[in-house]
Amino acid sequence: LDEMQVRDFSAAEASLHEAERLAPDDPRVHANLGTVYVRQRRLADAEGPLGRALALSPDNPYALTLLAHVRQRRCAWEGLAELHARITRLLAAGSDDAYADFNAFALLAMPTTPGQQLAAARRFARGLAPALPVGRPDVSFASGERLRIGFASSDFRSHATVTLMMELWERIDRRRFELFAYGTLAPATGAVGQRVERAFEHFIDVSGDTFDRIATRIREDRIGILFDLNGYTRNARPAIFALRPAPLQINAIGFQATLGTTWHDYILTDRFSLPEPLQRFYTERPLYMPHMLYPSDTTRLPPGPPPSRAACGLPEEAFVFCCFNNAYKILPEIFAIWMRLLAAVPESVLWLLDTSTEAKENLRREAASAGVDPQRLIFAPRVGVGEHVARNAAADLFLDTYPYGAHTTANDALLAGLPLITCAGDTLVSRIAGSQLTAIGLPELITTGFAEYEALAVKLATQPGLLKSYRERLAANRRSTPLFDMARYARDFEDAMQRIWTAGAPN
Incomplete structure (x- = not known):
């Protein structure tokens, strides 16, 4: 839509409502309206048109992946496993919908394999290819030219x-x-x-x-x-x-x-x-x-001491697990592990990024369902880059997500001196935190399965001397290893x- 290209979402929404009236049985119209709502961060509103698109076209790959992504961003997990299963089946069978592609970015945060991600990306790329192949331009640089x-x-x-x-x-x-x-x-x-x-x-x-x-x-x-x-x-x-x-x-x-x-x-x-x-x-x-x-x-880490726990709204004596990844990366399986960690470590809290009121409420509801006091989930407001990096130091241990792990947020944590643990799989998005831990000389904090990840988190949270040694190594290695040697x-x-x-x- 022209209006979406110029980010005039109000005009795009009006056009699509008119299109719904004229072509109520066209799933593309409903999927596009859902997209407009997502772009405006009106995630709950997006559920209706995306659901209508799927009622008309149950195997529409774009509507399926976008609806699953919306649920992940809202941390509204009811029906999410079924959506993921439908997406996996469709990736295996191949979609015959000539008008819709998988949302390739959204797939990265879902339980997909590298082969499935390749198939979805190739399908999307076919729609971008020009009618006639375009050759490489002939560019050369004279001696002395940069x-x-x-x-x-x-x-x-x-x-x-x-x-x-x-x-x-x-x-x-x-x-x-x-x-x-x-x-x-x-x-x-x-x-x-x-x-x-x-x-x-x-x-x-x-x-x-x-x-x-x-x-x-x-x-x-x-x-x-x-x-x-x-x-x-x-x-x-x-x-x-x-x-x-x-x-x-x-x-x-x-x-x-x-x-x-x-x-x-x-x-x-x-x-x-x-x-x-x-x-x-x-x-x-x-x-x-x-x-x-x-x-x-x-240079984004401000000079001087980091903010106090009180300034961050954290209890002074608690063990603070944290994860500042976006909400769509938090899937039920990893959240269940986090709830078991809170149960296993008395007086511990989980410090998360406040991405939306709805996601916050849904995560607290899930915590209560797991038998954990919802108030043990503490949400950090969005702040400027420097302030955010500095406040990482107030936590004790960063817990990575899976399959889409910490990328820039892992870099923030390590720059601030906060140890993190990660679970590396076969997809690239699950391996970036491990790459950074390797580059800073802490490969022992990389796990390759959920059981190992959970056991390592418990070990670090219940053995203060061990965690202190990792924090000291991290501080020393920041100055002597490649990760921050720009x-x-x-x-x-x-x-x-x-x-x-x-x-x-x-x-």
Whole structure:
């Protein structure tokens, strides 16, 4: 819908209500209305139109995945297992709906395999492919001319992508590389926006341009290597990359899975996150960073002591488990483990991010159903990046989610000196926290199953000396290991860029 492209959701909603009146039996109309509600964060309102879409088209892959995602964001788990089972069956059988694709991003937080994620991504990519294949542009650089690297994203604002990438952009050697940013959503204002724009020699606002025009601009700028920092996330404009505006195109940071395309040459990763046995589930060639795939803006941790527990609304003497992941990552299986941990560790509390009133109420209701006092769940309000990172230090142990684990939130915790435990599976989204623990020298905190994860959490919560030793190692390792050494990361990144440019297009 044109209105959705320009983010005029009120106009889009009005258009779709009229379309419902004219074509009440078209599931696409109802699914699109549900999407408009989701984009406005009206999650409860989205349930009705998505349910109507599925009543008309029970195997509509988009409506199924979006409805499951809505339930996960609301932490409204009734019927969620059935939705997940229907999605799994549909992924196995293949959908014959020519008008709907799986929501590829939403699938990452559901119990899916790498092969299923690849199938869904390939299906979505087919809808983006131009009618006629577009060849690689012929770009070369004269002796002494710098290699041009472009970064395209809708997230040049106070967003996790900037939290991770900012310091890297600032550290890249401008004698060797010329940096371009293409903002596909209106750029941020204020201090964050100013810092982002200063990090690039060329910051181009293309938010009002068509896909074709953006691709043409990138070609005219003679970009050698182009980073897709969105993938299939919210506000992404993936059709730009299907037009092949740069000779080398890299899937990086924003979408931690394959994009299933023929026009992304590489995925930026590391050998823990994407081990060689899993490469067959990626259409991109792995571009392995030597230590970890994630950079980090280490300047975001404010100087001085962290906030007190009282300032964070936490009981002074309690053992504080925490998880600041988004609500859609919290699934019933992992939450059940957390409730058993609260039962096993007297006077403990669980500190979560307050993502919405509804999610908070539903999680407290689930806690009560598990026999846990709902007041032992404490919710942290959203605050600025620096304040949020600093408050991690008030907790005792970060508990990761599964299958979509902590990414930027793991980086926040480790930067603040908070130990975390994770459960690494076969999907890339489940392995990012483990990659960071490996890079900071704490691989013992990586588990590979729920029983091991639960046992490790109990052990750390009931053996203060052991947890203290991990906290001390973490503090020491922050200064001596690769995870937060951005000077080293920048040199590794520069070497990788030069290497793939010299090698040319992969076969």
